[in-house]
Amino acid sequence: MVGSWLALLTLEHVAAIAVLAIVTVGLTIAARLRPGRWITVVSRVLAVLIAITEPSYWVSEIIHGTWSARYDLPLQLSNASELVAAAALWWPKPILVELTYFWGLGAVLQALATPDFSQHFPDPAYFRFYVAHGGVLAAAVFLVAGRRIVPRPGAPLRVFLITIAFAAVAGLADVLTNGNYMYLRVKPVAGSLLNVMGPWPWYIASGAVLAIAFLTLLNAPFWLARRRARLAGVGQHVLQVRSQHPNAGKRETEGD
Numbered sequence: 001m002v003g004s005w006l007a008l009l010t011l012e013h014v015a016a017i018a019v020l021a022i023v024t025v026g027l028t029i030a031a032r033l034r035p036g037r038w039i040t041v042v043s044r045v046l047a048v049l050i051a052i053t054e055p056s057y058w059v060s061e062i063i064h065g066t067w068s069a070r071y072d073l074p075l076q077l078s079n080a081s082e083l084v085a086a087a088a089l090w091w092p093k094p095i096l097v098e099l100t101y102f103w104g105l106g107a108v109l110q111a112l113a114t115p116d117f118s119q120h121f122p123d124p125a126y127f128r129f130y131v132a133h134g135g136v137l138a139a140a141v142f143l144v145a146g147r148r149i150v151p152r153p154g155a156p157l158r159v160f161l162i163t164i165a166f167a168a169v170a171g172l173a174d175v176l177t178n179g180n181y182m183y184l185r186v187k188p189v190a191g192s193l194l195n196v197m198g199p200w201p202w203y204i205a206s207g208a209v210l211a212i213a214f215l216t217l218l219n220a221p222f223w224l225a226r227r228r229a230r231l232a233g234v235g236q237h238v239l240q241v242r243s244q245h246p247n248a249g250k251r252e253t254e255g256d
């Protein structure tokens with residue numbers, strides 16, 4: 001376990017994370033300070049880059065004769081996140097942005113932090129991995145913090161229910177293909193939070209509880225912002241009423 005974590009402290013991994021962080025922060029700050037038509041162009045370029053990673057993987061596997069329904073269907077949550085993030089960047093609908101944000105920071109961040117693949121720089125698979133997973137994270141931050149398309153009330157519940165539905169589809173695929181989509185049969189080889197959640201099937205239930213906690217935590221800043229806005233609105237309304245009726249409080253006191 002310790003060795004798998006230490007293996008991540010390689011130049012190729014750290015460099016990729018550093019580039020991702022710089023691009024994400026740069027785009028987000030630019031979107032907030034200098035909004036304009038360029039945002040649509042950049043969003044769609046990033047959408048295309050993310051969207052082509054999965055099909056390019058399929059093509060590569062087919063060419064080499066190694067594509068298999070057991071391993072290569074887009075039924076890991078990170079795969080779904082890539083397609084949803086590309087769609088959200090092209091069509092920034094609220095539900096697409098919510099899925100990108102919660103899946104990106106809740107699931108893809110874990111996959112990016114503990115990559116479960118054996119290819120290294122400059123293998124094409126290396127670039128596909130970091131463009132796809134890094135692109136989802138960049139999209140999540142860029143859309144929510146940069147373009148200010150924040151999750152709506154009730155977003156955690158919607159995302160959780162959609163995730164459960166997706167897991168059900170992945171589970172059916174596992175039965176039909178003898179695969180391990182969504183890691184519903186076996187934990188991932190690389191270091192993962194699932195490794196400390198007990199044996200099968202208990203780690204699945206623990207993962208669901210952890211997902212609820214992550215969704216709640218990721219939604220907390222927006223819930224608090226809405227609550228502060230409501231309290232500020234109530235306070236402002238009270239001040240307006242008192243300014244319009246300055247003697248109201250005095251009359252109530254005299255009546256007492």
